Amino acid sequence: MSMEGLDRLLGAEVVSASALHGGDLSEVVKVALDDGRVMAVKRGPKVATEARMLQAMARAGAPVPQVLMQAGDMLCLEWLPEAPPTPETWEALGASLRALHATTGDGYGWAEDYAFGRLPIRNATTESWPEFWARQRLLPFLPSLPMALVRRLEALARALPDYLPEAPPASLLHGDLWTGNTHFGEGHAWMIDPACYCGHAEVDLAMLELFGQPHPAFWTGYGPTEPGREERRPFYQLFPALVHLSLFGAGYQSMVARLISSARV
Template sequence: MSVEALARVFGADVTATAPLHGGDLSEVLRITFADGRSMAVKRGPRVDTEARMLAAMATAGAPVPRVLHQAGDLLCLEWLDEGTASPEGWEALGRGLRTLHNCTGTAYGWPEDYGFGPVPIANETMADWPEFWARRRLLPFLPRLPMALARRLEALARALPERLPARPSPALLHGDLWTGNTLFGAGDGWMIDPACYHGHAEVDLAMLELFGAPPKAFWQSYGPEEPGRAERRAIYQLFPALVHFRLFGAGYQSMVARLLLAAGI
């Protein structure tokens, strides 16, 4: 379906289109109709899966944009008026993330595989969390790593049964929750661009800390952390670092090496 075809779906002519930031892996536009309505429109090969993930998050009570329409390679989302991040916004985000994590599954993974651009993300469910993290999130990157880093990653994967809880509560995860996938409005905090699966809730927290530092208001609203989270943080941050290395090249090799060192490898 073309953007122009949306005029028939929504019963009004498209009067303006404008590219939005965040389109590294898919095209993202703001569409404005003659009747004044606006929406965010994404074009990409996996938007049907994203629509189902957003629906699952919304059902859990998490703050996400409403899916207005999905067909072919187009996904139409509620337009959210973005503002400056405030303590109230961060508080809302923390509360919303806790609500998401309180929605639990029966195993680790997701009914569908996903991907970031050319990087496939396998989500076949498993009952053992350390095995899931090793097989689904770390070891698939071995062929792309320099030999020295690959050996260190293999060593970490072997050690995961002693480093990660065997069966933490299988929380519904956003799955790619860096600060660029959050939006803030007047006292609101939303999550966008999910890569959902069920897993240890600390995965989302570690991702939020990879490229920034959520303020006190977020942590107060989210609630208590599990004992030992600081020791697990680098293990969980390795996955997004490996994705970045695969997508954007050797500039992220030092991040992977640093996180392996922080993980004690």
């Protein structure tokens, strides 16, 4: 990232810049300026979309980093302090996610498409939730799958109306809520790196459970979930598993196969 370019945009001299861990899909740098400001600076082709998503989450009352500036392929965000998570901050995260999900849209999807690195994410809206999940979240991966998985995924997509609700509330979703996209500070919990769209609230919960389990206090904060959520969970976890298979290789093929089997279609 060009420090000279940052100087011009921010109107102050960069005194230090250090790359942050977790920048698999975009470049992220901690920047300190000579006027005392510290911020996280991201660069990538979709940062303008990310800025709009963060602003939509903030309007819904969700704890997210403040967007300080967005220009071209650069996004400057509030620097968040860090502290180990506690039961209290896990509970706060659950309550914040419940509040986010209480904000709803008119249909399933988002006003613009997104991407995880080189992988496009389609967000064209539909009125049917099973149709959205099939067309925009599962079937786009068919060309990259081995034939045995293609047949099974096609069958699962056809069966979605029998397993997913037709018209759940179109909750505002974080869209990529694994533990790496949560951030804890002293008495605070934030959600970072969104991939927002409107859909069934269980999508965020299923993603949060894919690579581990949130602290039990999270569920205290979030509150009751819908009956049958455990049966629907593998349908929703399939999308991030397919994303990982596409981006990071065949090591995730067994996860995809296991989730298709768990769906029991």
